[in-house]
Each structure stands twice: as structure tokens, then as C-alpha cells.
Amino acid sequence: MKNDNKTLRILFLSQRFLFPQDTGGKIRTGKILEQLNKRYRITVISNVESPKDDPYLPEMRRLCEKFVPVPWKEIPRYTWRWYWDIFKKSFSIYPVPMLNDYSPELEQAVLDELKNGSYDLAICDFMQSTLNFRRVTGIPKILFQHNVEATISLRHMKRSRDPLFKIFWWLQFRKMFYHEKRESARFDAVIAVSDLDKQRFEEWYGLKNVHVIPTGVDTDFYAPNPDVQVKKQIVFVGAMDWLPNHDAMLFFLEEVFPLILREEPDVKFVIVGRNPAPKLKKLVQNYPHVELTGWVEDTRPYVNESAVFVVPIRIGGGTRMKIFEAMSMEKAIVSTRVGAEGLPLEDRRHIYLADAPEDFARDVITLLRDADERTRIGKQARQYVYENFRWEKVADVFASICEMVVNQKNQSRIKSEAMAETG
Template identity: 25%
Template sequence: MMGDILFLAHRIPYPPNRGDKIRSFNILRHLATLSTVHLATFADDDADMGHADALRPMLGSLHIGKRTVSTPVGAAKAVLTGKPVSLTMFDSPAIRRFVRETLDARTIDAVFVFSGQMAQFVPELPADTRYVVDFCDVDSAKFAAYADSSRGLVRYMHNREARLLSAFEQQVARRAHHSLFVSAAEAALFREDAAIDADRVRVLENGIDCGFFDPDADFATVDKPDGSLIIFTGQMDYRPNIEAVRSFADDVFPAIRAKKPDTQFAIVGRNPTPEVKVLADRDGVIVTGSVEDIRSWLAAADVVVAPLRTARGIQNKVLEAMAMARPVVASALAFEGIDARPGEHLLVADSPAREARQVLELLSDPSRAETMGQAARRHMLHRYVWAETLAPIGALIGMAESSQHDAVAALVD
């Protein structure tokens, strides 16, 4: 008889409205078609706590713990214990207890960890229990990149985090049957340093819900400002997104406005920090904050930009824009890991100056922009479908694909 699955996620996988939640939600939904799933996860705030009822129909049991460790406290604990901040920020005796009690009370055939820091809750497992960790990206490399662009104490802390987290990631990977990454580039980067068999490091790509992200779907429209509209979408308290919009506003948008003075640049996403909000004081820049439906803004855009200067893995913002048939101009880092043809499905720029030229080319040639957007959507429908990208999971956790739990998955469709 098939046993159950224990699923650990660093952030509640609902609603699927940001990169990590989109991936974890779709993985959770897929796992629920294979067997009964028990979920332990964190909530960032009270609103997150309120999403428990949406998940319960999919699950055998659920534990949600609200994160209460502040960054200063987490950093202090990290220094005192010699651990990465990424672990101390997510420590939880309650989750440790839930994991232990679930393993004791249930027949657990597979443990699936989403995001490396949740591996700290996994005790020694029986030899026949499959253990899979979805790192998504190489987080330690992200902190190394942060260190390169920082100074003083901040640089020291980022370097410390990169070093300690890298050691933890490799320790986890040596225990796991499989370590998963969102792109071949991330997997190759991890293989460079990990002293484990290369075939235990696998790629599990993201998908896109092309039924939801459909330009012909039923969603509200936004009042488009006069002139052309460029948009950027993302969680606006996330450092790479902050860097991206600041760089675009400083180094790209002025060149576009010099040629097309009526062009507007909208920064669309929740929780804009003060350094993002202040950009709205500039001519032509709009900062929306949280919006009811991101599709409304995507549909209104003449061009979607992804000018990321620091990036890991696959950028969902790019896949979403392409699924909505919008022409995209992406930096080389934002394009990394995406299987698409530059010049046909999107444009890829290797510098801010090139980004400005490519945006202007699309704004000046609406027919080309429309053709590129339609080609992008067709490619998403052909290449990035969740059912296909997640198909390997059954074999990875030692469970054959089955339709016996399809009704459970349908509850959240």
C-alpha cells in the first residue's frame, strides 16, 4: 500500500501569486494526485494564516506557523550559533514537533522539501523513505552576488551567509536522494562544488498557467495612460527587483523618454519599499503597489521589461508576460534558463543602452511587437505546461503517476 508524503515549504504555497508560491503550489497540487500529503509551512503574516482553509481539501494534515523571528534577532542567533541567517530566520520548534509526530504516526514514503532552509527540520529517515529537496536556486550564490555589490559589515555578512549556506546546501544534498533546481544553469552551478553524484542533481523546470495568463480571459481592464506604457512586475520588497527598477529608471528610461516623451513606466507589484516609492516622483514613472489582477496591467502594456541585474533561476515574470502575448525585453540574466529564441519570442539585451534601443524599436513598430507577443504565447503553450514540467516528480519520489487523487487536485482548479 502506498504511503503518505510529508511536504515542507518555507512559505505557505497559497495563493500562487509570486514566484516561489507559484512553484510550491503547483508541486503541492501535483503531489496530491499521487498520495495523501501532510504540509508544514510558514506564514509571513495574518493574511497568510487565513489561507489555511483553501489548502485543507488537498491535505491529510496541515501545520502553519507564523514567522516571528525578526532579521536582527535572526542575525544575532546566527552569529551566536555559527549557522546561516537563512536557517535561524526559519527556525521553529513547532514545525520540528509536527514533523516528528507525523513521521511517528503516519506511514511516510517520501519527504519533499521546498527551499533548502526547510531541510533543517528533517531528521534521520528510514533507508526506504525517499527524500527529495527542491532548492529551486543556488541561494548561496545569490548571497555571494550580494556581497560583490556591498561594502563594510553588509559585505561581510553576505559573504558569511554565502559560505555557511553553501556548506549547508552540500550537506543536505549528500543526504537527499535527489536535489532539484529550476534550470540547467542552476543545476550546473551546484554540481561544480557539490561532492555528490551528478545524476542526483536534477532539473525540474517551472511551468505557466496559460489558462489563467490568457489575453482573452475575463479580467478587468485598467485605464491606460496616454502614450506608450512599459511595465515591470514583481514583489517590490525583493532586492533584485528593487535594483532592477532603479537601474531602469536611472539608466534606461531617460533615453526612452528623450525619444518618446509621452511614454510611461509602471512598476507593478506589492510592498514597494521607500526607495521604490520615491521613483514615482519622476516624470512618467508610476508605482502601483499591490494590484487586484496582474493580468490587467500586463494586457495594457506595450512592452514588458525585466531589467534584472541580479537573478537566479527562471523568472516567472517573463513567462507570465509571454503567456499574455506581450513583447518582452529582458536582460541576459532575466533570460537565463528560459527555453526561447531571442528575436522571435522576446528580445534579450546585454546592457542598459541596448535595453533602451530594443524597447524603442518595439514601441516604434507595433506590428512587430504584436507578432512577437503572439509567438511568445504559442511557445508558452507548447513548452511550459505545468503537467509536463512536473511529470518527473512521481519517479523522483518513488511513486508512480496515478489518477486516484485527481479529484483532490480538481478542488483548487
């Protein structure tokens, strides 16, 4: 029995409040929900921290028919309390990220809403939130996986130089691998954001129900501005409280940027992103050519005025939405292969790919000096994402997966009921 789209009711758990949209995960989830809300009846449940989140509450009307806020207070990052909390959680059988995103109040809100409402489908956003879904039964369930989380822990372990950190990340990898495998298997379908992630889910965890959606971009919002004067400037955009971004900046500042300064001593580097760690703030003080903005309302002015956009990510999973956003703005991009992992991009056609510090620095210098090459690759990049990766197309794929899961579950239920009657 096929569901009428207009009556399909979906409960969506997003542990993190979706505004401001200052991380790749928030943007991806928010843009998909905005499109799904035009087709289905959506209820979103999220933690909300007052008064910080209160000004953004009206924005939720674009994403859902009903919003259920759950009061929550996050421990401030880089405080002794925050470090102590991580230390205590490291002794649990669960990985730290899963414990960070669990709360009894959030879990109960999900159960209460499902009990009181008539829903066709329940979606859990991110692996870290699955503990809040562990008692959800009797309804089709989808896990929206923005990364293969165990991959991130594994890469942290491989990059760590300190023996204690290496042990910590090895234990986190083992825990995340076990729980990611177990929790993913409890869902009727898993949605991944790249073919590579799908392959890992299948090979590592033996999953047979993994579906892929492409990464999207708002090509109207992230558009080139021909009136802006481009400076001799490099830019990086990303939430600095996400460890792969923090590691990327340490790598770039310590190993790549000095090589660039040797050839281009007047170049400026701008790091745009919230919550930079004390270690990064201290490192930036050694470079008068580096600006650390912290959180900004709009990243586009910084990107528009920069000649080169860099993505020196060495640790991570999923896909980097910031790359598609920069491509949509006709920017020349230099990225590591891990940074561009999972995106269907061609080296020297859509993006420059380099891993070694010397190669990365050389490509940045080449693009700083060659305006024609920046224009060529920028225009090709913009055309490519405009034709293939607009959010409307991404939402179409997501919606088809939702309807398929609901229909399969209904058909299975009808078949079981028929067999029970004949038996």
C-alpha cells in the same frame, strides 16, 4: 517493488504558507502540488500567520489531502526590529535565510507527523528550510531547490558598492556555499529548475543525484485579452521584498528609464509587487511617470494593458516564472540574460535580451514604437510555452522523480534485508 500511486503518501514541508500565490516560488510549488494531489496522498506542513492567512486556508484543499498549520509571526519588514534581527543573525554560523526559515515548532511538527503517519516520501521545499529537516531519518527525502542559493549571495557581493555590504555578502556566500553543499548531500535526490542550476549543483557541490524539472505556466489563466486597449506603458511584476527584484528596479529607474524618457517622454512605467522598500518608494517620487502599486490580487490587468514587459534582473538564480507568464499573455519582453537565465529561450525569437543600460533602453523603445514586432514576438512566445511548458507536463516529470526515489530506496532496503538474512 513499485508503489501503487494511489497509496503513495508524501509529506511536503513548505515553510511559507502558499497563499496568496504572489511569488514565483509559491506559484511553482502550488501548481505542482495541485497536480500531485490528483495522484498521491499529500500532507503539507506550513507556517500560518493569523489573521492574515486565515481567509486562504480553504484554498489548501486543492493542494493536499491534509494540511498541518503551524502558528507563526513574521517580523515586519523594514522596521528597526527587522534590521536588528538580521544584524544578530549575521554572526551565526548559518546564513541569514536559513535562520529566518527555521523554527523549533515547525521542525517538531515535521517530526510528529512522520512519527504518527505512514509516509513513503518527505519533500523539503527550498534550501532555506532544511534546518527543519535535519532530524528526519528513515524515509526517502527530496530537496526541491528553486535556486542555487549561494549564487544569489555571490551576485549580491559582486554588485555591492558599499565595503561593509560587500563583506556582509561575502560572508553570507561562504556560509551558504558550505551549508548548501552539506544539506543537499543529506537528501536522496535534489530537484532543480534548470539545467544550469543542475550543472552548478554538480560542479560546486559534487552532487550526483540532481534532477531537473522545467518551469511551467498556467496558459489558461495567463491568456491574452484582445479586448484590452494596450497603452504606451512598461510593466515589471515581482515581489519587491525579494532583493533581486529590488535591485532590478533600482537599476532600471536609475540607469535605464531616463534613457527611455529621453526618447519617449510620455511613457508610463508600472511596478507591480508587494512590500516595496522605503528606498524604492523615495526614488519613485522623482518620476511622475512611475506607478508603484504594492500588493495586488491579480497582476494580469496591469500586464495586459502594457506594451512592454521588462525583467532587468542582475542578481538571482533559478528561473523567472514571470517571463513564462508574460509570454503566455503574448507580451513583448525585454530581459537581462541573468533575468532569463535557465530558460530555453532564443533572443529575438521569444524574447529580447540586453544587459547594458543603453541596449536595454534601445530594445524597449523599439518595441514601444513597433506594434507589429510586439505582435510577432508575442504570438511566437505564447505558442512556445503553450506547447512545451504547461503545468501538467511539469508535474509528470516531478512525479516520475518522486516514484523513482521511493522505488530505489525500497529496492536498497530489500537488498540490505536479504544480505542480512543470508549473512
